[in-house]
Amino acid sequence: MQRITSATAADLFDIAATRRIEQAASAALPAHTLMRRAGLAVAKLAMAIAPHARTIWVACGPGNNGGDGFEAAAQLRHRGFFPVVTSIGDEGMLPPDAKASLQRARDAGVTFASTPPSDYELAIDALLGIGSTRPPEGAMADWLEKMHASGQPVLCVDVPSGLNADTGTLAQGVSPAQASTRTCITFLTLKPGLFTAQGRDAAGTVWFDDLGCGAFKDQPTARIAGAPEAQPRNHASHKGSYGDVAVIGGASGMAGAALLAGSAALHGGAGRVFVGLLDPSAAPVDTARPELMLRDARTLDLSSMTAVCGCGAGEAVGELLPAVFSSAAALVLDADALNAIAADGVLQAQLASRGKSGSPTVITPHPLEAARLLDRSVGEVQADRLAAARGLAARFGVVAVLKGSGTVVASPGEAPPIINLSGNARLATAGTGDVLAGMIGAALAAGRPAFEAAREAVWQHGHIADTWPADAAPLTAGTLARRAPV
Numbered sequence: 001m002q003r004i005t006s007a008t009a010a011d012l013f014d015i016a017a018t019r020r021i022e023q024a025a026s027a028a029l030p031a032h033t034l035m036r037r038a039g040l041a042v043a044k045l046a047m048a049i050a051p052h053a054r055t056i057w058v059a060c061g062p063g064n065n066g067g068d069g070f071e072a073a074a075q076l077r078h079r080g081f082f083p084v085v086t087s088i089g090d091e092g093m094l095p096p097d098a099k100a101s102l103q104r105a106r107d108a109g110v111t112f113a114s115t116p117p118s119d120y121e122l123a124i125d126a127l128l129g130i131g132s133t134r135p136p137e138g139a140m141a142d143w144l145e146k147m148h149a150s151g152q153p154v155l156c157v158d159v160p161s162g163l164n165a166d167t168g169t170l171a172q173g174v175s176p177a178q179a180s181t182r183t184c185i186t187f188l189t190l191k192p193g194l195f196t197a198q199g200r201d202a203a204g205t206v207w208f209d210d211l212g213c214g215a216f217k218d219q220p221t222a223r224i225a226g227a228p229e230a231q232p233r234n235h236a237s238h239k240g241s242y243g244d245v246a247v248i249g250g251a252s253g254m255a256g257a258a259l260l261a262g263s264a265a266l267h268g269g270a271g272r273v274f275v276g277l278l279d280p281s282a283a284p285v286d287t288a289r290p291e292l293m294l295r296d297a298r299t300l301d302l303s304s305m306t307a308v309c310g311c312g313a314g315e316a317v318g319e320l321l322p323a324v325f326s327s328a329a330a331l332v333l334d335a336d337a338l339n340a341i342a343a344d345g346v347l348q349a350q351l352a353s354r355g356k357s358g359s360p361t362v363i364t365p366h367p368l369e370a371a372r373l374l375d376r377s378v379g380e381v382q383a384d385r386l387a388a389a390r391g392l393a394a395r396f397g398v399v400a401v402l403k404g405s406g407t408v409v410a411s412p413g414e415a416p417p418i419i420n421l422s423g424n425a426r427l428a429t430a431g432t433g434d435v436l437a438g439m440i441g442a443a444l445a446a447g448r449p450a451f452e453a454a455r456e457a458v459w460q461h462g463h464i465a466d467t468w469p470a471d472a473a474p475l476t477a478g479t480l481a482r483r484a485p486v
């Protein structure tokens with residue numbers, strides 16, 4: 001059993017791949033082995049979470065997820081705990097493994113009840129796993145709501161019930177988890193939906209148990225990549241070794257966004273950082289960061305630079321984009337640059353042509369920007385974030401970073417997308433996206449390939465928020481860019 005953290009590197013498998021692995025594994029093992037192992041793992045984790053629990057409520061569904069719950073209840077009872085099982089559905093319709101575990105729970109002396117116990121110290125959610133096909137209703141919906149509202153810890157078996165294990169979306173009517181401490185133990189494979197969209201909140205801390213079947217492989221759907229390796233600097237290096245970043249943005253009233261990206265590129269290690277402001281009346285120097293070289297955006301020669309284009313750029317950036325596409329050695333496109341591209345088919349074709357040529361290019365949309373680029377609604381983007389990021393990468397031939405909880409980084413090639421596990425809601429404050437664009441720019445300028453530059457910077461960006469001292473001033477985009485509290 002392994003706890004998954006932002007430092008974990010592993011493959012993720014969708015439901016179809018998980019089913020194939022499950023079939024291969026169960027065919028190679030004596031009947032009922034997987035469920036016994038799964039139930040034992042649930043029981044062990046339950047005892048670790050709530051060692052003093054007097055009552056453990058185990059809510060079991062009509063399939064094998066429910067079977068894992070019956071098995072866990074049997075194991076807990078054997079160890080002196082008092083599980084109370086409530087179950088949904090017709091006993092006669094249970095799959096054979098689940099039926100066998102139900103019998104084992106009965107034989108162990110587990111208490112069965114028709115309604116949840118009024119007091120309990122831990123709830124085990126074994127209602128639905130990867131077989132969830134429709135929104136929970138009736139007693140199942142009531143029980144999930146009770147778990148949500150009680151504030152007691154919840155241990156989800158395999159997948160939080162009602163969560164789509166492929167996409168991380170919650171079924172209609174299932175409350176997003178906030179009130180309770182949540183843990184999920186997932187079996188055989190790590191599923192992408194646990195780590196993006198609503199999956200992070202629904203699953204809480206994720207534990208993984210391969211049930212002794214790690215040898216069974218399939219095609220990964222996505223990956224979590226863990227902490228990037230440090231990029232050592234040669235002693236005999238100089239500022240030219242780390243490249244030039246040129247930020248293009250900062251229309252009237254929005255200079256701050258470009259300066260934030262510039263500051264992030266600087267603190268991200270770029271050799272030199274130019275900020276090409278689009279506001280003609282901008283100050284000639286940023287006295288707080290005199291290292292930044294402020295220029296008129298139109299005068300920058302980008303042929304040997306990494307351009308970070310779009311932060312606070314307003315509509316005016318549209319007319320600069322054709323030249324930026326054709327001249328920038330490497331390119332990060334953010335915010336208003338993405339909005340301009342979304343609104344203009346010619347720019348879209350030019351970007352795709354740059355992507356096709358292989359010039360390093362990264363786009364960093366948040367869900368609304370992604371929706372505009374894909375001509376979809378935000379809801380459609382969020383309904384399948386992996387597909388949206390893959391779609392953007394394929395359409396433009398660029399690396400696509402779809403931001404938000406469980407940021408997805410997709411490459412236009414065959415490599416499976418990365419879901420980033422670092423970061424938290426401290427980042428939900430204005431300007432942090434500009435900082436990310438600057439950080440990716442610094443990594444590209446230092447010569448990292450586009451996909452690595454993007455995923456490494458995304459991880460670092462989140463990691464700064466994860467390790468922010470609890471007693472420090474709130475994280476702002478400015479302090480994030482400087483990587484240090486004031």
Ligand SMILES: NC(=O)C1=CN([C@@H]2O[C@H](COP(=O)(O)OP(=O)(O)OC[C@H]3O[C@@H](n4cnc5c(N)ncnc54)[C@H](O)[C@@H]3O)[C@@H](O)[C@H]2O)[C@@H](O)CC1
Binds near residue numbers: 032063064127131136
């Ligand atoms: N077969 C095995 O030996 C193993 C099974 N495992 C467990 O089995 C799970 C998959 O089992 P299943 O394929 O039976 O799927 P589930 O147990 O996730 O659910 C399928 C059942 O729930 C019903 N259902 C779906 N949505 C519903 C809803 N909204 N309301 C009411 N009923 C609903 C379906 O009609 C079906 O009867 C995994 O998630 C995992 O927990 C794992 O422990 C690995 C081993």
Ligand SMILES: Nc1ncnc2c1ncn2[C@@H]1O[C@H](COP(=O)(O)OP(=O)(O)O)[C@@H](O)[C@H]1O
Binds near residue numbers: 335406430433
């Ligand atoms: N809840 C969250 N969990 C993880 N990352 C988050 C969360 N909220 C925001 N972020 C990150 O913060 C950044 C916000 O970017 P963006 O939406 O472009 O903001 P802005 O335009 O204000 O700079 C993105 O990198 C996003 O992934």
Ligand SMILES: [K+]
Binds near residue numbers: 126128160161
């Ligand atoms: K479950």
